[in-house]
Amino acid sequence: GAGVSQTPSNKVTEKGKYVELRCDPISGHTALYWYRQSLGQGPEFLIYFQGTGAADDSGLPNDRFFAVRPEGSVSTLKIQRTERGDSAVYLCASSLSGGGGETQYFGPGTRLLVL
């Protein structure tokens, strides 16, 4: 596709369950970013990938959160033992070469609800 895609668009899960959120960046973009947006707030940085490696994962809130990008394209954000406070919209963005000083293209987000 032409833009960044994310699946699923909505995910409802129960407290304590494991979830995986997928991001498909724009083809050829080496930089990929994950953000989390709580209701009424601006997005918060979670992790930045340059190619296959996590160049900056300082925004991950705790060790229940993990993200991979094994082939340098699709990325998966994994959340273990979900908590109600994890409920948010998880946004993915990609950019051509990274470094932050270039336009980021955002996906539509995955709305996660933990019951």
Add this chain to the structure above:
Amino acid sequence: KNEVEQSPQNLTAQEGEFITINCSYSVGISALHWLQQHPGGGIVSLFMLSSGKKKHGRLIATINIQEKHSSLHITASHPRDSAVYICAVLRAGSYQLTFGKGTKLSVIP
């Protein structure tokens, strides 16, 4: 205090009005982004600035690095401009964007 502050939080305007949204930040930056978020969550990048002024159609963005302040202006506002406008800064030496909470704009016909 948040590192990125936007004002106003909410703004209602009549169609055709000139609109200004402000963003102040407290850290050294290498770039500032203005983003638009429509209901349903989709975010679109409007501008990326490191100095001066940029214009695209009816949108104008300015930045004053010394004063750590940026403004987004919309001329001849239209109901389709209704959205949340978010300011985000790229900290100097970092890959992280730090976002403001956004300004919710409603343009009434």
